[in-house]
Amino acid sequence: MTEKERITSQFGPQGPDGQAVPQPQENPAAEFEFAHPADGAELLESLPLEEQVEVITTLEPEDAAEFIAEMERHDRARLMKDLPPDYAADLLGQMSPDDAADILDDLDDAHQQRLLQRVEQEEALEIETLLTFDPDTAGGVMNTEVTVLDQNLTADQAIQLIRSAAEESEIPYYAYIVDEADHLIGVLSLRNLMLSRPGQRLRDVLGKQHLVYSYFDVDKEEVAQKLTHYNFLALPIVDREMRLLGVVTHDDVIDIIHEEASEDMLGMVGAGQDETTDTPWLQSVRMRLPWLLVNVLNSAVSAWVVHLFEGTITQMAILAALMPIVANQAGNSGQQSLAVIIRQLAMEAFDRKRAWLAVAREARIGLLNGIIVGILVMVGVSLLTHKIELAFVMSLALGVDMCIGNVAGASIPVVFKELGRDPAQASSIFLTALTDSAGFLTFLGLSSLLLF
Amino acid sequence: MTEKERITSQFGPQGPDGQAVPQPQENPAAEFEFAHPADGAELLESLPLEEQVEVITTLEPEDAAEFIAEMERHDRARLMKDLPPDYAADLLGQMSPDDAADILDDLDDAHQQRLLQRVEQEEALEIETLLTFDPDTAGGVMNTEVTVLDQNLTADQAIQLIRSAAEESEIPYYAYIVDEADHLIGVLSLRNLMLSRPGQRLRDVLGKQHLVYSYFDVDKEEVAQKLTHYNFLALPIVDREMRLLGVVTHDDVIDIIHEEASEDMLGMVGAGQDETTDTPWLQSVRMRLPWLLVNVLNSAVSAWVVHLFEGTITQMAILAALMPIVANQAGNSGQQSLAVIIRQLAMEAFDRKRAWLAVAREARIGLLNGIIVGILVMVGVSLLTHKIELAFVMSLALGVDMCIGNVAGASIPVVFKELGRDPAQASSIFLTALTDSAGFLTFLGLSSLLLF
Known part of the structure; x- marks a missing residue:
């Protein structure tokens, strides 16, 4: 996020634009042709691994990337390992960096490096940065594709930029206003911009706003609580110098809340906190056994x-x-x-x-x-x-x-x-x-x- | 939703517009002056009941309504009972009908009627309709303030309508397209509209869209699963004749997921499914006792x-x-x-x-x-x-x-x-x-x- 006037979508291809009109595509896997990414992912998961590979490699890489981003973690990791490395890297390049980082996080180091080497350098750098954040923190769940506007732009310039960017990406919910040194100074909704005087500078539109944000290193559950408290669609994530790093959005928060509820219920009785019925059963045995042994000692x-x-x-x-x-x-x-x-x-x-x-x-x-x-x-x-x-x-x-x-x-x-x-x-x-x-x-x- | 061209906000005053610039107000309760409704609600909850009444009656009704809508259920019901009925009814009129219905749902029938009689007739009718839906179903959680557009409008007419409505309410995420008999036939995002040819009719913009919706009488958890599956911001709710009744939004879904997690964890051990640490303790005793007695018989x-x-x-x-x-x-x-x-x-x-x-x-x-x-x-x-x-x-x-x-x-x-x-x-x-x-x-x- 070095060019401040650059507009990128707040959402990658997995974004909430699923209600849009699907475009007919030349697609050999007929079932997948008009499938929403979430449905396509479910269809894929129901297939054996070889068929998953077959379908994915016949799809347009752009579509394939959307499907994979929506798949369940275990299935996704297995599939990525089985794809030809060049193709897998191509798919990672098509995803939003945070999805790519989430997928790589589930692969071992050797696999991670093999794929990252094949991703375009700029993108790879962004993914690698995201991989350095603890996955349980705000930094670990945030998206980096945000709409960033310089405080010196005028309201009409801002609207023009957002509109021209709409050609290729979803319309952002919020635009984040930064100063010369990339410090976050405020948040404006499209409505705020549309109701402003056209020539008014963004910093003046902000007025005395009560800015709500989270630091990159706070627990992701705290971010979820904050976004839920205010009913926001997205919460900006900053470093300790208030430089904007990304946003956590409402759909990330739904995932966090689901995960947290699972962790609590499973953790309470000493099952693996991220166990699902899809976890390989021997892995479940390994996760539960230590607490069962503690329980033996306790009942002793x-x-x-x-x-x-x-x-x-x-x-x-x-x-x-x-x-x-x-x-x-x-x-x-x-x-x-x-x-x-x-x-x-x-x-x-x-x-x-x-x-x-x-x-x-x-x-x-x-x-x-x-x-x-x-x-x-x-x-x-x-x-x-x-x-x-x-x-x-x-x-x-x-x-x-x-x-x-x-x-x-x-x-x-x-x-x-x-x-x-x-x-x-x-x-x-x-x-x-x-x-x-x-x-x-x-x-x-x-x-x-x-x-x- | 009889006038199809009428544009109303998808969100009431409690909506996600909290990141907007707060407007200075003449407000005697200084602490509440610039508070976000969610923070104001928390502040209110920390006060004794008499002070809550005092603060609420000195606030502008519009602000008071926002604060109350954000309060915790028990606190909110207690406060509403203690307010002068005319003022309480005034506040209900200021809220979105679904918030008003939620609040009335927690009051006894006599209180409900007393307040509803004082609410303006049209609004009261809408609230009463909402009260007839089972609170555990889609109909019970949906909002009725949606952007509804007739299929015969052109794309530029639609944008013009949305823009003029933005003066007084938030910009909607999705516009719902209906036919002459109010049947839902499609959903368009602002981006879909902006990328269409200006003269194109909305029914043609829709093309062959895969429409995702829920019936009003399905379990609210099913609605939450569907919205989460597709990462949508809102899901349209229809009756069995496909007439649009309202929408369930991402923030409703977050509440549903939270509630569901609580219900499961509390239900498992036979505590009251909606118990919190704020539930009056004798009520908790009543809710838990039956299961404790079942447990005695089981252990017998x-x-x-x-x-x-x-x-x-x-x-x-x-x-x-x-x-x-x-x-x-x-x-x-x-x-x-x-x-x-x-x-x-x-x-x-x-x-x-x-x-x-x-x-x-x-x-x-x-x-x-x-x-x-x-x-x-x-x-x-x-x-x-x-x-x-x-x-x-x-x-x-x-x-x-x-x-x-x-x-x-x-x-x-x-x-x-x-x-x-x-x-x-x-x-x-x-x-x-x-x-x-x-x-x-x-x-x-x-x-x-x-x-x-």
Whole structure:
């Protein structure tokens, strides 16, 4: 983005122009002829690899690039490896640099280099720059094709530039206004430009604008929260000197939100955070096994708690039958808290005070639910076993443990967050360890104190 | 939408025009003067109710309406109830009808009627129509302010209309082209219009377009999947006769995706699906309690399984200590499957074959993980207890149960889906019931068969 007056589309070929009229093409793969890139990608994914290669190499490179950019990550990487390197590099050159970088990111270094060497130098340089950004940050998801206008242009000059660029690319939602040193100083919509006096300079059109942007190195989830908060279509990404680097757009944000929801739900129980049903199954085994082993060690602790009370259990084996109910309830109640807090942390910027107030709220909920469930269980167990003391001990343990469960469930993500860890990762595993141990300890402990 | 040439903004005052230059206003609440509606809403939410009322009534109704539209549901409903009815109705009139309908949806019938009577008739009628749509469907989330153009207009007439409308509202992303009877026949972007021959009629500009739309009564999540699939900014919503009713836009879709992720995570463990940390705590108690009671009954089944083996446990109390490890592992492994499948169902349209293939994949993963964990546990338990047979029984039970856990975890959401139920709702609770019972049964059963 050195020529400031240059207008490039905010979107590459994968952009939102899908509702436009499709142009008839000479295309041997008839099914793909009028397919929207997203549909073409799905069609491709359903074919075996050799046929994918065959279809892609018979398509116009421009169309092929659009289809590949829309494919699922694993499928896409496999296909790119199987294409002739020169053709694959040609396709990368046809894509927007951020799509090309995303695809290369999934290939090993050798493959990356082999393809990059074959891409035109200017484009390759841009892709390589994008590859240096951490994929979990704003820089890692941004697009570099933005409409940049110099602050000294007049409104009518700006409109003229945008209009002439519309011949070959989509009309941008926002134009980004920069000063002589490429510093971002403001954002204007097409409407802002059209409502300005024709001769007015862009810097004057801006007036005292409250400029919203993100730094390139912030977490991509923070970018998603900001764009969602303001309902923007795109958010400018700048370096620490406020130089414009690119934009993150609404469709990137939808992907981020989807990914984040998956990461939280999968991470909670120790599955791979980017696992899908398309992940090779042995890879899933590798991703899940470590947490399953942590879970064994965790449950060994609660087993040890039970072991301490083996004498009590030998005398009264029904305790062994009832103790899982207590642990289970505490676990379930705690998981309800866990889910509420993880969602809060996902949807809002972290606010320590609000987070701990939420923990206090969960404690109240756990206590009241514990009392109610405790009373009902006391009645039930009394009727079934005719052991009033046993029923009392069990309902007492239930009340205490459900409250513990809720406090633990609500605190674990907050504590993880405070420690700079992912609040969801393995949270359910640690919660269960805690609720099992606490459940067994209170129930068996109270039993051995009060029943013998 | 009776006058077809009428141009209205696709977005109400809450639209994405937030990056525009703020206009200085005479505004007593200084903090709110230059606030973006989203920031203003957050500021408002942080105030006590009386102060919220005070600030809102001193703001220009137009600004007040924007702030309220951006507020959180619970806060917003409380505030609307506390405002003087005439002023509240005035604010509703200032909002886009879909925002007004969303707000009224959260009020009780008496309040709804009281306010609707005070809204101008034409607007009230539109709001009432929107209120008849199920809030979980396309009709329930769509906006009715769309740019509708008659197919007989020429391209230059269309551009002229859009431009003159830009004076008072945002420039639309797409214009929807209808025939004489208001049937949707196509969608054009501003770029499509600008690249057409000036005298060309819109129906000819459309050519053979592949029109993408949703019916008003489909699940809103389906709309979100479609818009996400095509990376569109908006999707037209039609009735069964293809008459255009409104559009669902990218920011609605972001809300739907957020909501859906919350619903899945909260539903899984039986919390209220729309619970947040702002939900009144007694309401949370009410929402969670039924599932906690289901959980008690479920765990009673696994307690009964243990009860059957009380004799075995009396002879060998260490079994009571080890059995939770087996059940826990099966549960954790199963929850990993559950999470993967629920996410798949959330992100893709349901495909029976793919779903059952995914279950088979989970069975393989469970089996291999079960074998590995089983072998490690066999070594560990042998070393700790010096009881080789016990260690063998435990590892056998672990292998079997982790496989059962994965099959159950993967099947439950698919079966729920096939039954027309929410695939996530209480899935974790039923899974735990299953893995606990199966875990106790296999471990205690194998023990009593092989160890005595």
